[in-house]
Amino acid sequence: MGGDLVAAEGDYVHGDKHVYPAPDTPAPTALRALPEAPAALVGRETLVDELLSVLSPNGPGVTVVAGLPGVGKSALTLTVAHQAAKRGWFDGGVLFIDLRGYDPNGTVGLEQAVTVLMGELGIRDEDMPPTLDGRLALYRSELATRAERGQRVLIVADDAGEVAQVQPLIPPDDAHRLLVTSRNSLVAPGFPARLVKLEELSVAAAANLVSAMFLRIRPTDPRPGREPDALGEIARHCGCLPLALTVVGALLADDPGLPLASFAEQLADERTRLEKLTFDDGHGMPVGVRAAFELSYARLPAELARLLRLFTAHPGPDCHISFVALLYGEIGGVAEAYAEPAAMRALLAGLARTGLIAEQPTGSGRWRMHDLVRLYAAELADRHAEEDGYHQAVEKLFFFYGAMLRACDSHLQGQPDDPYHAIVPDADTALDWLDEERDGVMALGRLAAHQGQLDTMDGFTTFVQAYLYRRGLFQEAADLSRLAADEFRRVGDVQAENRALSDLSLALAESGNAEEGAALQEKVLESHPAADPVDKARGLVRLAAARLLAGRLDDAAAAAEEGIGLWRELGDRQSEGLAWNTLGTIRQAQERFQEAVTAHERAEVLLAEGGDTHAAAKVRRNRGTALRALGRHDEAIDVHRQALAMFEEFHDTLEVAESFNELADSLNAASRIRDAADARRMAAGGYRSGRAREDEARARVLLGLELAQLRDFADAAAAHERAGLLYQDVGDPGGEGWARGCLATALYESGRDEEARDAWLRSAAAYREAGQEQEAQLATTLYEKLGEHLAAKSTRRASRLLYTRLRNRFCGRGRPRGSGTPS
Incomplete structure (x- = not known):
């Protein structure tokens, strides 16, 4: 393994590989060879830490980093391997082999792979045994010898196509590590690997990766700072897939005058998006996502290839297994819409192993295809429409x-x-x-x-x-x-x-x-x-x-x-x-x-x-509500109970919840506060079961007010706290301000003064976010007044009088209701 070695801060560069000498030794006895790590690895910090823990002495022996084509498996793995090598964790050697598991020109066979790794371990060609079994035995023996000397070895096997390519390479000692990347999950009996699934980036991380790519080439490029929204649109059109993002980075660096908004507009056209996500410098093979997907598609068995194509007939972002079965032709009746055919799940799991689809969330029965994979598969579906029965499936x-x-x-x-x-x-x-x-x-x-x-x-x-x-x-x-x-x-x-x-x-x-x-x-x-x-x-x-x-x-x-x-x-x-x-x-x-x-x-x-x-x-x-407004409370309560009973017969949780809520209002108006709180609690629970979070939030604020009337301030505070979180979750800062103002009152009445001040402060911030400056100012005033009273050790009576005067501004906030389902 000849060639010039160039010093590079404690390691050497040998061609396109980094060579790490064993620590504290005058010269390497074997090359510890890794390709260059990517210049920019964005949005993978948590996964870097996870993989570094895997490579630690207490980690598993074999780890597979899997994911769809172009998701950044090799970039992540090389980054981690370089960091581990620089930390001196693998003084027995850091080896690398590209298995080319999806290369149409042929994959790396086991004999070739073990020969390459033995060469990196310092074994000369003339010392290689003539048979595969002999070479495997010597490979394992050399690893065992290094383990006995306390020298850990890291083997990085990139782009494995199947378990058979890597299983014989598993080190014989727990001290060593085998780190594998593959498009396939590589799950098989007797293959003791931990699986790390790699997903696409977040939009923010994807935008940062694009800008990092072309700023590395053109550091003074003003476009990222000038067009951040367009950068986000580009990231979304790329499906936040690192391969597509790096192609975009190269394209933008190659054309510094192209506005990001113009390029985002080009990518918006789904008909030409895959063509746009291709970089061709005029020499060699173009780089792009379509080419990456083609390598995976070419390996699919016929039934999985058809499934991939038919999956695109469903235009939604994901598809339940029952409807996939419908598309594929496995079920044929509406009554089977809740079924989960076992054979269909086996097919979907097989396709998921390739990284081209995924069940999200796991166990949900809902399957998702990445946007760019969908575009590629739709092209295939169009070409095979007649033989697949595509139009009949739609x-x-x-x-x-x-x-x-x-x-x-x-x-x-x-x-x-x-x-x-x-x-x-x-x-x-x-x-x-x-x-x-x-x-x-x-x-x-x-x-x-x-x-x-x-x-x-x-x-x-x-x-x-x-x-x-x-x-x-x-x-x-x-x-x-x-x-x-x-x-x-x-x-x-x-x-x-x-x-x-x-x-x-x-x-x-x-x-x-x-x-x-x-x-x-x-x-x-x-x-x-x-x-x-x-x-x-x-x-x-x-x-x-x-x-x-x-x-x-x-x-x-x-x-x-x-x-x-x-x-x-x-x-x-x-x-x-x-x-x-x-x-x-x-x-x-x-x-x-x-x-x-x-x-x-x-x-x-x-x-x-x-x-x-x-x-x-x-x-x-509705009639009960009108009766309540007339002060005919007993009639209103009776009518609301009748409506409630009618909806219970329909097993309609949301309408039952709404009926409990109206009943609570009528009970409250009749000064039957404890009964009102019981009904309101039922309403809040029904809204929660029916996933009507904003209605639940409003009901919990009102429940808190009723509990406060009953002097149950601890439960009142809990109801208001829950309401504030719900309003925050649904993106209603005005509602959150109302809930936290009511929470402050309950906390104050409980003697939890500092918590009450904090709640007023958060109430003011939420109102300000909602643009309700008058309410925000009132909350701020209450926060300040409470602080003054506490500092001066004033009587709680003075504070209570102030709160009583202002309380209705917060605790009487209602929510307008629409006219309901159209007639």
């Missing part, structure tokens, strides 16, 4: 998702007579399924629009609305309605376009754009005065709801009354009942509570006649 997805959506909607709307109702057992299961499949549902709706399947798109839009409103996902409802309106306009279907615009108007109103929503609905009604009377009646009631949210109460009532008249003329008593309910809600906002009670009573009669007991239960609950 049609099955549309049908099955459509059936499940309709079944779920029938439970959320309380329609047990719907022919699809039995597919899903209850409303809670429907919500669970929709929560899991929401992204896939939205993606399939967009795909149907893109393919011109407008009936399918319309069905998705119709049957997902109640769920989106239930979860408060008004912006998603608006996006879907806007897409439908655009597509119907494109084909000239004016009536369908107007229905979609009507849906859009209410979604806009519910999402905080009430005036815009009302104006849109007014425009639809004015533009088509001779529209279908059903569409006009529906539009008038939605206009009433939008005007209600905009605070235009008299106009809202007028629209509702006109809608009621139209529904009565049409003989649609159920829709008339829903319109009466809307009018009742408007009358409550007008503080005309007796008229509200009358309207809700009329609505309930009409809905009950039509057998819509689910909607009737909602109306009854």
Whole structure:
């Protein structure tokens, strides 16, 4: 192993490898050879520490670093190996072998690999045994001898394609370490390796890696500092995959005048993204992600290759195993939608071993494909569409998702007579399924629009609305309605376009754009005065709801009354009942509570006649709220209990929780505080079970206030603390400020003064983040006043009087409620 050796701070450079002499020895007896570590390793600090601990004397003998192509396995492993060598951990040698496990020109065989490693151990060619068994025996003997001398050896085996390439290389002594990289997980009986799975980078780390790449070449490049947002977009378009990011870094360094925003715009086009993520200097083979993926795809058995291609038929970010089985053809009935076919899981696990897909989270039954792998696999799917039955698979997805959506909607709307109702057992299961499949549902709706399947798109839009409103996902409802309106306009279907615009108007109103929503609905009604009377009646009631949210109460009532008249003329008593309910809600906002009670009573009669007991239960609950406002507390409590019982029959956790919450309000108004706290606790638990975190947060604040009235300040503080964390989690700083202000009061009453001051400080910070400067200033004032009182040792009576005067500013903060599911 000849060649010039150049000194480099205690080690030597030999060609493209670093050579580490054994510590405190005058000259190496063998090369400890590693390729260069990457100049920039970003976002892997935790994994570096993990692998260094693996290489410590107490670590496992064999470790496999696995992950999809281009995720940075070799870069991480080389960085760690260099650090371990520099620390003197492996004075017996640091060996390296590139196994080329996916090289189309041939992999490194076992005999070649052991020969290379023996050469690095200092064994001359003339001393090599002639047979493979002999060389393996000498290799193990040499490692054992070094272990006896207390000399640890690190062997880095890069790019292994299968267990058989590395298993014979396992050192015979626990002192040594074998560190392997592979696209495959390399799990096999008798192969005692610890597996370290490598994932893509975070967006921030990915952006830093790109900038580090081209700043190393052009240190004065102003683009990272000038266009940080574009840098983040580039990182996202690369799927935060290190190989793609390094290609981008080279491309940007090669063209210093290219604005990052322009390059991000180029990468935004999925049709050409893989081409853009290729670097070709005009000499040799181009470097890019497509080439890396091709090496893995070429090794797949036929059934896994087909599975990879068909996986792309599902447009969502992930796919449940039951729908993968549907695409692959393993299941054939809607009733099997909850199944997890064993054979399908075995296939998916086989594909996951290659790094091309992953189950996330582990054990969830949901499988994900990296965005760039998806683009590559979609190209393959297009070429093999006919033989794979790709288009038939997409049609099955549309049908099955459509059936499940309709079944779920029938439970959320309380329609047990719907022919699809039995597919899903209850409303809670429907919500669970929709929560899991929401992204896939939205993606399939967009795909149907893109393919011109407008009936399918319309069905998705119709049957997902109640769920989106239930979860408060008004912006998603608006996006879907806007897409439908655009597509119907494109084909000239004016009536369908107007229905979609009507849906859009209410979604806009519910999402905080009430005036815009009302104006849109007014425009639809004015533009088509001779529209279908059903569409006009529906539009008038939605206009009433939008005007209600905009605070235009008299106009809202007028629209509702006109809608009621139209529904009565049409003989649609159920829709008339829903319109009466809307009018009742408007009358409550007008503080005309007796008229509200009358309207809700009329609505309930009409809905009950039509057998819509689910909607009737909602109306009854609304009537209880109006009765409470009239001071008829006993009646209100009785009506709320009736509504609660009705929803319990539907096994509808969220509606039960909402009914408990209204019951608690009525009990509180009747000064039955302990009963109110019990009901509120049930409401908070129901919201938690139904994953309605913002509703849970509000219920827990109110529970805390009721517990404080009962002088149970410790439990009150716990409820407020939980509420603050929930508001923080959902990104509502105003709600967090309210919760922490109430927490401060409970802590103060408990005698926990310093904690109370801290809570006021955090309340002020949260309010300030929300832009509510008046509340922030009040919280700050209370923080300062409490400090002054504590410093002056003033009486707690003075503090209590101050708190009593200001408490309502924090503890009376309510949350406006929308008009609910569209009628």
